[in-house]
Amino acid sequence: MQYPIAPGVPPGSDTGHLSLFGYNLNEEYPGRGIFEALGEGIVLEDGVAFRANFATVSRRNGELIVEDRRAGRISGEDAEALASEISQMSLLEGEVEAEFMHTLEHRGFLILRGDDLSSEVTDVDPHEVGYPVLEPLPIEIEAIKTAKALKEFLIRSHEVLREHEINKKRVREGKPPANFILPRGASKPVSLERFSDRWGFKPAAVAAGPMYKGIAKALGFEVHQPEGATGLPNSNFRGKIKEALDLLENFDFVYVHMKGTDVASHKRDPKLKVEVLERIDDALEQVTDPPEDLVVVITGDHATPCLLGKHSGDPVPILFYGKGLPKDDASNFHELDASVGGAGWFLGADLMKLILNFSDRSLEYGLRPLPRRRWYVPKKEELTPFRI
Amino acid sequence: MQYPIAPGVPPGSDTGHLSLFGYNLNEEYPGRGIFEALGEGIVLEDGVAFRANFATVSRRNGELIVEDRRAGRISGEDAEALASEISQMSLLEGEVEAEFMHTLEHRGFLILRGDDLSSEVTDVDPHEVGYPVLEPLPIEIEAIKTAKALKEFLIRSHEVLREHEINKKRVREGKPPANFILPRGASKPVSLERFSDRWGFKPAAVAAGPMYKGIAKALGFEVHQPEGATGLPNSNFRGKIKEALDLLENFDFVYVHMKGTDVASHKRDPKLKVEVLERIDDALEQVTDPPEDLVVVITGDHATPCLLGKHSGDPVPILFYGKGLPKDDASNFHELDASVGGAGWFLGADLMKLILNFSDRSLEYGLRPLPRRRWYVPKKEELTPFRI
Numbered sequence: 001m002q003y004p005i006a007p008g009v010p011p012g013s014d015t016g017h018l019s020l021f022g023y024n025l026n027e028e029y030p031g032r033g034i035f036e037a038l039g040e041g042i043v044l045e046d047g048v049a050f051r052a053n054f055a056t057v058s059r060r061n062g063e064l065i066v067e068d069r070r071a072g073r074i075s076g077e078d079a080e081a082l083a084s085e086i087s088q089m090s091l092l093e094g095e096v097e098a099e100f101m102h103t104l105e106h107r108g109f110l111i112l113r114g115d116d117l118s119s120e121v122t123d124v125d126p127h128e129v130g131y132p133v134l135e136p137l138p139i140e141i142e143a144i145k146t147a148k149a150l151k152e153f154l155i156r157s158h159e160v161l162r163e164h165e166i167n168k169k170r171v172r173e174g175k176p177p178a179n180f181i182l183p184r185g186a187s188k189p190v191s192l193e194r195f196s197d198r199w200g201f202k203p204a205a206v207a208a209g210p211m212y213k214g215i216a217k218a219l220g221f222e223v224h225q226p227e228g229a230t231g232l233p234n235s236n237f238r239g240k241i242k243e244a245l246d247l248l249e250n251f252d253f254v255y256v257h258m259k260g261t262d263v264a265s266h267k268r269d270p271k272l273k274v275e276v277l278e279r280i281d282d283a284l285e286q287v288t289d290p291p292e293d294l295v296v297v298i299t300g301d302h303a304t305p306c307l308l309g310k311h312s313g314d315p316v317p318i319l320f321y322g323k324g325l326p327k328d329d330a331s332n333f334h335e336l337d338a339s340v341g342g343a344g345w346f347l348g349a350d351l352m353k354l355i356l357n358f359s360d361r362s363l364e365y366g367l368r369p370l371p372r373r374r375w376y377v378p379k380k381e382e383l384t385p386f387r388i
Numbered sequence: 389m390q391y392p393i394a395p396g397v398p399p400g401s402d403t404g405h406l407s408l409f410g411y412n413l414n415e416e417y418p419g420r421g422i423f424e425a426l427g428e429g430i431v432l433e434d435g436v437a438f439r440a441n442f443a444t445v446s447r448r449n450g451e452l453i454v455e456d457r458r459a460g461r462i463s464g465e466d467a468e469a470l471a472s473e474i475s476q477m478s479l480l481e482g483e484v485e486a487e488f489m490h491t492l493e494h495r496g497f498l499i500l501r502g503d504d505l506s507s508e509v510t511d512v513d514p515h516e517v518g519y520p521v522l523e524p525l526p527i528e529i530e531a532i533k534t535a536k537a538l539k540e541f542l543i544r545s546h547e548v549l550r551e552h553e554i555n556k557k558r559v560r561e562g563k564p565p566a567n568f569i570l571p572r573g574a575s576k577p578v579s580l581e582r583f584s585d586r587w588g589f590k591p592a593a594v595a596a597g598p599m600y601k602g603i604a605k606a607l608g609f610e611v612h613q614p615e616g617a618t619g620l621p622n623s624n625f626r627g628k629i630k631e632a633l634d635l636l637e638n639f640d641f642v643y644v645h646m647k648g649t650d651v652a653s654h655k656r657d658p659k660l661k662v663e664v665l666e667r668i669d670d671a672l673e674q675v676t677d678p679p680e681d682l683v684v685v686i687t688g689d690h691a692t693p694c695l696l697g698k699h700s701g702d703p704v705p706i707l708f709y710g711k712g713l714p715k716d717d718a719s720n721f722h723e724l725d726a727s728v729g730g731a732g733w734f735l736g737a738d739l740m741k742l743i744l745n746f747s748d749r750s751l752e753y754g755l756r757p758l759p760r761r762r763w764y765v766p767k768k769e770e771l772t773p774f775r776i
Contacts, residue, residue, distance in 0.1 A: 324695055326702060329724060342724065344703060344733040346395045353396030357701030364699055365393050365413065366400040366420050366573070368510050371525040375397065385451040385520035386512065388543050 001315040001338050004301055004348035008313035011348075013262075016301030016311075017215045021195060022352035031119050031187025033109065039214030040103045043189075047113035048146055050183035053125070054079055054106040056176035057133055057158075064133040064158075064180065066126060070106040071178035078166050082178055083108060085164060086157045096149040100157070100181065110183050112150065118143035121150060125184040133180065150183065157181050194220035199352050200361065200376035201253035206240045207231070212257040221255065233260035233276045237283035245286060248294070265304035273306060287321075295359045296321040298333070299351075318343060318351075320358050389703040389726050392689055392736035396701035399736075404689030404699075405603045409583060410740035419507050419575025421497065426605045427598030428491045431577075435487075435501035436534055438571035441513070442467055442494040444564035445521055445546075452521040452546075452568065454514060458494040459566035466554050470566055471496060473552060474545045484537040488545070488569065498571050500538065506531035506576075509538060513572035521568065538571065545569050582608035587740050588749060588764035589641035594628045595619070600645040609643060621648040621664045625671035633674060636682070653692035661694060675709075683747045684709040686721070687739075706731060706739075708746050 003009070004016040005025065014035045015025055023029070033049040056068040071079075083102035091098055096114035103109065120139035126132065136150045158180050161167060167177035195203050205216035205223045208231035213223045226243040228236025237258055244254040258280055264273035287296050299318035302311045317338030320326075328342025339345075346354070353375055356362040361376045363369070369378050391397070392404040393413065402423045403413055411417070421437040444456040459467075471490035479486055484502035491497065508527040514520065524538045546568050549555060555565035583591050593604035593611045597619035601611045614631040616624025625646055632642040646668055652661035675684050687706035690699045705726030708714075716730025727733075734742070741763055744750040749764045751757070757766050 326723070328727065340728045342727050344389055344727055346733075350395035353394060353701060355396070357396035357398070360696065362396060362398050362701045364398045364400050365403040366417070367515065368527065368574075369514065369522060371510050371527045380519065383514065383520065384523040384525060386523045386539075386542065387450050388452070388546070 001335070001341070001345045002299060002318045002348055002351065003313075003315045003345075006313075006347065007315070010311040010313045011302040012311070013209075013211050013301060014215055016348070017212070019348040020299070020301060020351050021215075021219060022198060022349065023192060023219075024349070028190075028192060030190040030192070032185030033187040034189055035187075035214040035218055036185065036211055037109050037214065038217045039210030039212070040107075040109075042101065042103070042109060044109075044111060045189055047111045047189075048117045048119045048121075049187055049189065050110040050112075050150075051185045052100065052108050052110040052181045052183040054082065054108070054178035055125075055180045055182040056178065057180040066129055066131055066133060066182070068176045069125070069127075069129060069182060072170075072176040074106050074170075074175075074178045076102075076105055078170070079106060079108070079178065081166055082161060082164055085160050086181070089153060089156060091149040091152045092145070096145070098149070098153045106178070108181075110153065110181065112146060112153075114145075114149070116142065117146045117149075119146075119186040119188045121147045121186050123184040123186075124150070124154065125182040127184070133182070136183075146186075154181065154183075192218055195253075196220055199253070199356065200374070200378065200382075202251050203253040203255065204244075204247045204251040205255045205257070206243050206247070207255075207257040208235060209257065209259050212259070216255065222251070231259045231263075233263050233272055235260055237280050238286070241283045241286045261300075262304045265306050266309055268306050268309040270306040290322055292323050293359075294322055295325065295355065297351075297355060315339075315345065317341075320354070322358065325358055389723070389729070389731075389733045390687060390706045390736055390739065391701075391703050391733075394701075394735065395703070398699040398701045399690040400699070401597075401599050401689060402603060404736070405600070407736040408687070408689060408739050409603075409607060410586060410737065411580060411607075412737070416578075416580060418578040418580070420573030421575040422577055423575075423602035423606055424573065424599055425497050425602065427600070427602030428495075428497075430489065430491075430497060432497075432499060433577055435499045435577075436505045436507045436509075437575050437577065438498040438500075438538075439573045440488065440496050440498040440569050440571040442470065442496065442566035443513075443568045443570040444566065445568040454517055454519055454521060454570070456564045457513065457515075457517060457570060460558075460564040462494050462558075462563075462566045464490075464493055466558070467494060467496070467566065469554055470549060470552055473548050474569070477541060477544060479537040479540045479544075480533070484533070486537070486541045494566070496569075498541070498569065500534060500541075502533075502537070504530065505534045505537075507534075507574040509535045509574050511572040511574075512538070512542065513570040515572075521570070524571075534574075542569065542571075580606055583641075584608055586762075587641070587744065588762070588766065588770075590639050591641040591643065592632075592635045592639040593643045593645070594631050594635070595643070595645040596623060597645065597647050600647070604643065610639070619647045619651075621651050621660055623648055625668050626674070629671045629674045649688075650692050653694050654697055656694050656697040658694040678710055680711050681747075682710055683713065683743065685739075685743060685746075703727075703733065705729075708742070710746065713746055 004011045005019050014032050033051045036051045037044050054071040056071045057064040079102050086100050089098040099111045101109045120143040122137040136147045138144045138147045162179040170177045203221045205221040207213050208225050208229040216223050226239045228239050244256045247254045260276035300316040303314040303316050330337040330341045356376050363377050392399045393407050402420050421439045424439045425432050442459040444459045445452040474488050477486040487499045489497045508531040510525040512524050524535045526532045526535045550567040558565045591609045593609040595601050596613050596617040604611050614627045616627050632644045635642045648664035688704040691702040691704050707721050718725040718729045744764050751765050
């Protein structure tokens with residue numbers, strides 16, 4: 001069993017993955033927005049970026065109450081037209097420039113640019129319908145200016161949106177107006193150390209969901225999305241495993257993301273989850289007799305119990321499978337057997353070191369072939385020969 | 389089960405022991421050379437020390453390729469004669485003095501002395517035959533001078549060795565010439581806190597291998613090597629346990645090292661390993677009915693799977709045995725039973741605190757009888773009475 005972040009801590013899809021890939025969340029996590037942007041193919045090079053939805057709010061007792069976090073999943077056409085009205089805005093008397101970029105449906109990104117901005121501001125999105133829109137608060141002193149600029153953007157964009165002809169039309173048609181931009185996940189475009197530099201693997205990813213593609217890109221994975229891979233319960237799981245096996249010709253670490261079980265769990269639909277698991281089981285037949293040098297690792301970036309319909313801080317089972325690997329008595333792959341399995345219990349932060357170990361690549365502690373701290377046996381070409 | 393250092397990290401014999409003895413590798417590890425020297429009876433009081441083998445290299449395309457890391461296990465006589473030619477060398481125009489000390493067979497130590505030297509340089513020894521000798525690189529800015537001095541020593545000693553009559557004779561006889569000094573494990577003679585000060589025990593060691601004796605000496609253990617203790621599969625395991633039980637008259641912590649299983653595993657000889665384990669089982673009969681106040685702890689400083697023939701980052705089983713200690717359902721001492729055993733899974737860094745606990749010596753967290761942070765209940769003579 002492993003806890004992707006720590007016992008009792010529910011991971012986000014970004015933080016769960018980063019932790020499992022061996023990045024220290026306390027020191028290296030830049031915030032979520034940057035990964036979502038990358039997943040949509042947007043590279044943020046400067047400023048502070050927020051994932052920002054079109055949403056529907058109503059005013060009650062001086063508060064703005066969130067009626068719909070996605071403005072009724074507004075059409076791309078309507079959203080695009082609305083976005084064009086707020087795409088550029090000069091804030092704090094010209095000290096900060098705001099850019100709003102629409103992507104798909106209700107989704108977009110807000111970027112603030114200017115001197116002395118910080119990503120340490122609280123989420124405006126309360127993440128719950130019926131809750132008030134939240135005041136952006138500075139988490140550190142240096143973020144006061146960012147919080148102020150963000151507040152000005154929210155007020156002014158709200159004024160533009162609520163008066164807009166498209167929204168008036170939506171109301172007449174009984175649709176929720178897209179009258180507010182709900183930002184969350186402030187992040188800076190910090191560059192994370194490449195996965196290949198950190199762990200010595202040449203990595204590829206097979207994924208469909210934007211967030212997962214974004215994380216993989218941010219870490220320098222080559223991202224592949226085979227035909228029929230949707231990021232949904234109907235995804236082509238068999239095709240994803242096939243693609244991964246093909247990629248092993250040119251890469252020595254392939255990450256395959258399967259989102260279907262999580263989608264079923266968010267829908268609180270255990271029947272659908274079982275169906276997805278059975279289809280994933282089928283797909284995994286392709287690796288039940290793996291090549292001599294393949295280490296198969298199966299686990300989750302978080303638990304999503306159907307009872308809760310959201311991520312939880314529960315541990316998740318993990319399987320290491322390959323020729324010559326340690327064995328145990330477990331006969332099934334599920335929480336009960338895994339909790340007394342031969343790999344014990346560990347934290348997601350330890351996973352990459354265990355993978356190095358099981359793939360016979362770990363460096364004995366105390367050896368120092370490279371001038372930087374590394375956990376893997378370096379490849380010959382990374383070494384510096386002594387020339388005389 | 390316990391991971392001596394961390395999940396997936398293969399310990400060296402020095403780092404595994406230090407971690408199990410409760411020393412923080414990130415902050416306190418001085419490098420390996422110092423322990424190897426101590427094991428050979430050499431106390432390094434200043435300078436930067438390297439373990440340094442006589443090796444055989446050949447030149448190919450401007451690189452020096454390691455042909456034999458032990459120069460055909462050169463005889464002590466040949467090695468001694470070669471060593472005398474490079475035993476003292478003045479480097480960097482007199483700023484650094486090098487001393488090379490031969491010990492046994494191909495083994496020796498290199499010590500650099502001078503102002504502003506650092507042990508933060510990479511290994512010159514690639515640890516693999518067929519690999520190039522590696523350039524000594526500074527890991528920190530302060531180590532640039534050390535790396536330069538080391539490089540000068542390598543070049544000049546190579547010139548002396550390759551032209552030496554003994555090596556010419558070795559080549560004529562078809563033996564690999566000892567034409568290079570391969571240093572590794574740069575370390576400073578930092579003084580580690582004494583084990584007795586840190587944990588409140590008066591410690592003795594029963595060991596035969598030089599490295600293990602070196603670690604024990606560095607931590608202030610009194611080291612004993614009973615007759616027939618060889619550090620090999622043929623060792624007198626029964627005599628070692630007997631010696632340990634005798635030492636308990638005068639010491640309250642006795643560390644017994646048994647190397648035989650590791651030797652068998654490095655040889656990839658599971659049959660020999662089983663034989664060694666059976667002989668250790670026999671020897672342990674002496675503690676199956678331990679005195680009331682004895683806590684027996686049996687574990688390894690690392691796994692060495694016969695399949696790999698080298699240290700791995702796998703966990704190792706651990707047994708706490710004594711009167712009044714917690715019990716569990718395990719009926720055998722091996723990985724499968726231990727992985728669901730009553731002591732759970734923990735890190736080597738936690739072992740000493742568990743031993744304090746099982747020997748009823750741990751200090752309740754929050755109590756502060758001493759002006760330093762301690763985990764054990766201090767002895768009466770460590771306390772400072774209030775005198776008025």
